[in-house]
Amino acid sequence: MKRVVIVILLVFMPFIATAQTYSSLRLQLTPRLEIPLGGYAGRFNPGAAGQFSLAYKPPTRFPVYVGIDAGYSYIPVNLEWSAPIHTAMAGGGLGLDFRLLGRLGADIYVKGGYYQGFIRDLQGSVVHGGNPYLDTGAMFRFYLSPGFRIGIGSAYREYFGKPESLYRSISFFLSGSYRIPLKGSAEFEPLEAVPSRLQLQDIEIGNIFPVFYKYYDDHPIGSAVIENKEKGTVENIEISVFMKQYMDYPKTYGIQEPVRKGEKRAIDLFALFNENVLMITEGAKVSAEISIEYDFKGNRKHVSRVETVSLQNRNASIWDDDRRAAAFITARDPIVLRLGKNIAGMVRGTPNDVLGKNFMLLLAIHNALSMYGISYVIDPNTPYEEFHKKEEAIDFLQFPRQTLEYRAGDCDDLSILYSALLEALSVETAFITAPGHIYIAVNLGMDEEEAQKIFYHTGDLIFREGKTWLPFEVTLVQESFLRAWQEGAREWNRYEPSGKAAFYPVAEAWKVFEPVGLPGDAEGVVLPDTKDVQKVFTADLASLVQREIENKLQDLRDRIAASNNNSKLINALGILYAQYGLLDEAEEQFKAILKKTVYPMAMVNLGNIRFIRKDFEKSMEYYSEALKIYPDSPKVMLNLARTYYELRRYEDARNWYERVKPVSPALADRYAYLGSEKTSGSRASDAMGKGKVLWEE
Numbered sequence: 001m002k003r004v005v006i007v008i009l010l011v012f013m014p015f016i017a018t019a020q021t022y023s024s025l026r027l028q029l030t031p032r033l034e035i036p037l038g039g040y041a042g043r044f045n046p047g048a049a050g051q052f053s054l055a056y057k058p059p060t061r062f063p064v065y066v067g068i069d070a071g072y073s074y075i076p077v078n079l080e081w082s083a084p085i086h087t088a089m090a091g092g093g094l095g096l097d098f099r100l101l102g103r104l105g106a107d108i109y110v111k112g113g114y115y116q117g118f119i120r121d122l123q124g125s126v127v128h129g130g131n132p133y134l135d136t137g138a139m140f141r142f143y144l145s146p147g148f149r150i151g152i153g154s155a156y157r158e159y160f161g162k163p164e165s166l167y168r169s170i171s172f173f174l175s176g177s178y179r180i181p182l183k184g185s186a187e188f189e190p191l192e193a194v195p196s197r198l199q200l201q202d203i204e205i206g207n208i209f210p211v212f213y214k215y216y217d218d219h220p221i222g223s224a225v226i227e228n229k230e231k232g233t234v235e236n237i238e239i240s241v242f243m244k245q246y247m248d249y250p251k252t253y254g255i256q257e258p259v260r261k262g263e264k265r266a267i268d269l270f271a272l273f274n275e276n277v278l279m280i281t282e283g284a285k286v287s288a289e290i291s292i293e294y295d296f297k298g299n300r301k302h303v304s305r306v307e308t309v310s311l312q313n314r315n316a317s318i319w320d321d322d323r324r325a326a327a328f329i330t331a332r333d334p335i336v337l338r339l340g341k342n343i344a345g346m347v348r349g350t351p352n353d354v355l356g357k358n359f360m361l362l363l364a365i366h367n368a369l370s371m372y373g374i375s376y377v378i379d380p381n382t383p384y385e386e387f388h389k390k391e392e393a394i395d396f397l398q399f400p401r402q403t404l405e406y407r408a409g410d411c412d413d414l415s416i417l418y419s420a421l422l423e424a425l426s427v428e429t430a431f432i433t434a435p436g437h438i439y440i441a442v443n444l445g446m447d448e449e450e451a452q453k454i455f456y457h458t459g460d461l462i463f464r465e466g467k468t469w470l471p472f473e474v475t476l477v478q479e480s481f482l483r484a485w486q487e488g489a490r491e492w493n494r495y496e497p498s499g500k501a502a503f504y505p506v507a508e509a510w511k512v513f514e515p516v517g518l519p520g521d522a523e524g525v526v527l528p529d530t531k532d533v534q535k536v537f538t539a540d541l542a543s544l545v546q547r548e549i550e551n552k553l554q555d556l557r558d559r560i561a562a563s564n565n566n567s568k569l570i571n572a573l574g575i576l577y578a579q580y581g582l583l584d585e586a587e588e589q590f591k592a593i594l595k596k597t598v599y600p601m602a603m604v605n606l607g608n609i610r611f612i613r614k615d616f617e618k619s620m621e622y623y624s625e626a627l628k629i630y631p632d633s634p635k636v637m638l639n640l641a642r643t644y645y646e647l648r649r650y651e652d653a654r655n656w657y658e659r660v661k662p663v664s665p666a667l668a669d670r671y672a673y674l675g676s677e678k679t680s681g682s683r684a685s686d687a688m689g690k691g692k693v694l695w696e697e
Contacts, residue, residue, distance in 0.1 A: 023059035026067075026097075028052070028177035034073065034157065034169040042078065044167060049073035055095070063098040069111060069135075075167060082119070085167075087159065089115035089133055103143040107151065110136045115159055117166065131160045139175060151175040196303040197229040198259075200292060203307050205269065207394065210277035210314045211327045214514045217251070220268035221309075226292065228259045236295040241271050243288045246311070248274050250291070259294075277311060278519050284311045314518075315396050322433045322502060326509030327516060328397050328416045331423040335522035336400050340424035342527065343368055346534050350541070354454060354579040355548070358427045358445045360541065362472065365421050366481050367536045371528040374417070376475040377408040399518045404525045414474035415440050419506055431504040432471060432488070434495040439488055441469040441503065456551045460489035464503065481540055482547065545580045552576055567593045568697075571601050575695045583609050600626040601696035604636055608693035611639070616646050626696075634664035635694045641674045 032049040035041075055067035069092060075085040091113015099105045116130040139153020152174055159166040205222030212219075221241075228234055235258040242250035251272040259265050269290060291304035317324050330336060343364045350360060398406070398413040400420040409417065415438050419429040428443035441462055444451065451468040452458055462469040471488030495501035556573045563569055574589030587609050593602040607622030620643045627636045641656035657674040660667060668675075 023182045024057050025180045025182065026053075026055040026057070026065070026177050027180070028055065028175055030173050030175040032073075032155070032171040032173035034075070034171045037168045037170055040168050045076040045078050047073060047075040047084070047169075049171065055097075057097065063096050065095050065097055066092065067095065067109075067111070068092040069113065077119075084119070086118045087115045088118075089113055091133065091135070093135070097141075100140075105141040105143060105149070106138065107141055107153070108138040110134075117159070129161075131162070131166070133160060134158045137171070137173075139173070141175075141177070147179045149177050149179075151177070196301045197231075198234055198292060198294060198296075198301065198303050199227045199229060200290065200303055200305050201225045201227055203269075203290060203305065205288065205307060205309045207316075207318075208271075208309060208311050209316050209318070210273070210280055210311065211317060211397075211516055212324070212513060213273035213275075213277050214516065215327070215512070216271045216273060218270065221271050222269045224267050224269060224290065225264055226259065226267060227264045228261055230261060230296050232297060233258045233260050234294040234296045234301075238293045239267060239269070240291045240293075241269050241288060242291075243271065243273075243286050243309070246273050246277050246286065247271065250289075275517075275519065278314050278516060280311055280313055283313055283316075285309070286311055312394060313396075315398060315402075316394050317397050318392055318394060320392065321512075322431060322438070323504050323509035324513050325397060325412055325416060325431060325438070326504075326506050327513040328399050329420045329423060329506060329510075330399055330401070330515050330518060331420050332515075333399070333401050333420070333518065333522075335404060335525050336420050336424050339368065339404075339527050340365075340421045342530055343421070343533070344425050346530050346537065350538075354581070355541075355544065356444050356446055356454070358422075358442060359470065360537075361422065361425055361427055362418075362442050362470065363481050363540055363544070364533065364537050365418065366472075366477065366484065367540060368528055368533045369417070369477055371533055371536065372404070373407045374403070374414070374477050375408050376410065376414060376477055378410050401518055401522050401525070405523060411438050411475050414477060418472070418474050423506060428467075429506045430469065431502075431506065431509070432492060433502045433504070434491050435500055437491070439472065439474050439491070441471045441488070441492075444468045444470055454548070456548050459493070460486060462492060462503075482544060545582075549576065549580045549582075567597060567599050567602070571599065571605065572697060574602070574605060575697060578605065578609060578612075578695065583612065598629070600629040600633075600636075604633075604639065604694075604696040607639060607643075608695060611643060611646075611693055614646075616643050619643055620647075632663060633696075634660050634667050635696060637663070638667060638671060638674075639694060642671070645674055 030051045030053065032051065034047045034049050036044040036046070049071060050073075051069055051071035053067050053069045055065045057063070057065040069090065071089050073087045073089070075087065077084055091111055093109055093111025093113075095107055095109030095111075097105065097107045112132060112134045114130055115133045116128060118126055118128045121127050135155055135157045137153055137155025139151045141149045141151035143149050153172075155171045155173065156169075157171060158168045202225040203222065204224070208216070208221055226237075237255040237259065238252055239255065240250035240252040241247075249272075251270050253270060255265070255267065271288075285308055288307050288309045289304055290307060291302065293300060293302050295301075317327075344361065347357070347360045347364050395412070397416065398409050400417045403409040403413045403417045415431060418440050419431075422429050422442060427445075430441045430443075432439050432441050444461075446454070446468050447466055448463045448468060451461060451463075455461060460471075462471055470485060471492045473484045473487040473491065476484040476487060492501055553573070553576065556569060556576060560566060560569045560573065570589050570593050574586045574593075576586075577583070577589065578586035587606065590602040590606045590609070593599045594606075603622045603626040607619040607626070610616070610619035610622065620640065623636055623640045623643065627633065627640065630636060637656050637660045641653045641660065644650070644653035644656060653674050654676075657668065657671070661675075
């Protein structure tokens with residue numbers, strides 16, 4: 001038997017070397033069939049035995065364990081008169097417990113202890129006695145789980161006695177055991193999976209564009225097919241995709257429906273990249289590991305493949321969806337915010353705001369970019385006109401910061417730059433695409449009815465879903481604002497009726513293609529002097545105002561002449577001048593009315609002009625005179641409240657404001673700051689049009 005043990009050790013030594021360093025307790029129950037050996041076969045018949053064992057495996061790489069046993073055996077005696085022998089035993093010993101292949105393991109042991117035998121004599125009395133015993137054997141085990149195993153084996157057992165042994169036998173047995181990991185030790189090593197029969201096929205991963213790295217979290221980078229060649233249904237399928245360096249963790253997601261035997265299932269592949277992808281300035285090829293785990297008949301199985309995928313550079317994109325350009329609109333880039341805020345500060349103090357804040361911001365941005373030296377240059381390698389025709393052709397789009405650094409860009413680059421600057425100032429923009437071209441539209445922040453009153457050439461505007469948009473040709477960055485506006489309108493009016501022009505609000509595009517921040521800082525970007533931009537802006541604004549007002553002025557002059565100088569029409573002419581910032585011309589009209597008649601509306605409007613010029617004492621005189629004629633006019637009372645507020649006479653301002661509320665609640669609500677208990681005017685910013693005045697028509 002010793003030779004057998006030595007042979008077993010030599011055979012299994014390679015497996016012993018690969019054992020794991022966990023520690024555990026093992027509980028085992030072993031029923032046995034015992035067959036007597038040699039001369040004992042004539043005296044005894046085959047018997048049965050059972051044994052309970054408790055074994056401890058220390059945390060060493062060598063798979064040794066020590067154990068204690070308690071057991072019982074039933075040995076029939078081959079004599080007609082004799083009763084069977086019953087034995088109870090207790091002992092312990094050493095063993096080796098190691099993994100072979102997959103779920104198959106082996107156990108060899110040498111144990112011994114003390115037994116106590118019991119038998120009835122011819123008189124029926126119980127006779128007993130005890131001696132040592134030896135038990136050595138080996139078995140193969142099968143792991144049903146990391147903790148539970150079943151086994152089958154054989155052993156040699158000898159019950160010693162005097163002058164000769166009581167009994168020798170060879171036994172065949174089954175066993176069931178459960179292993180318990182000890183506190184502080186590692187869990188059991190995972191079971192080697194039975195080879196997977198689920199096949200991962202037809203993996204297709206296209207070009208991956210870093211700028212859309214957020215997009216790929218819930219939009220596939222590619223696809224694959226899984227085919228179930230297991231002998232039954234597989235369940236709880238989990239897919240993971242991992243690319244080292246460009247992903248912090250694998251992107252893991254599940255398939256809800258089981259896959260039946262023989263079924264093929266198409267799956268999408270997703271990826272959650274980190275910001276490292278934005279450091280790629282040249283295309284790179286990387287390895288992607290696609291893994292699948294699933295349950296089959298209580299076992300967790302695994303299959304994986306490694307594929308080579310192409311990561312494009314951070315400026316790369318395609319035109320299968322024109323909204324993709326929105327990902328490059330980095331409105332929160334520090335250099336974009338700095339330029340935008342400087343422009344906003346310049347516009348904020350402009351007295352002429354009839355065309356609207358958004359209109360003036362677009363005008364100022366156009367002036368600033370023109371003075372900065374931005375120019376339109378067609379990229380010879382990736383011209384938009386050609387690449388837009390090929391949806392899968394890879395184009396090169398610049399981030400706003402890059403266009404400022406290079407001082408040049410093609411139509412898509414300039415559209416991105418203009419939109420970023422405007423969106424940084426909370427001005428809504430949109431992309432307009434026409435055959436071979438892309439440019440922008442700007443929301444003027446007014447509805448169609450308001451726009452019809454302000455703009456004479458309404459055919460140069462776009463009215464959509466209650467909003468008024470100004471189309472703007474960004475490639476004319478070095479030409480006049482009016483020319484860029486008119487060209488944008490011409491292109492829209494040419495292609496939109498035939499359905500060849502598309503309109504994509506940036507806010508909507510961002511919901512699909514989120515903007516990403518470009519790493520690093522702006523280099524070589526020295527913004528133009530605000531004072532220089534202010535001069536050009538003021539001149540351009542005056543020119544545009546003249547364009548919009550000219551036809552309206554002529555219409556009113558003709559009507560005044562035909563009406564024999566009607567005061568109401570002259571007052572309307574004065575208001576028109578005032579709304580467009582021509583205060584001197586407006587004041588002249590109002591005074592002309594008062595020279596010939598008492599006209600309270602003209603008094604109010606003269607007060608408004610003084611209010612705009614911050615001559616509050618004089619404006620109060622005009623308002624007070626008008627109030628004598630129209631004592632219940634909510635506009636006049638509100639103008640008085642606002643004047644007192646500017647004079648820091650807050651109590652008087654609140655008193656007049658309280659008189660407005662019952663007469664015109666809607667008007668009072670627009671200027672709620674006047675009723676504030678705080679004299680600091682902290683709620684002034686809540687008022688709609690705090691700097692505007694209420695003209696009396």
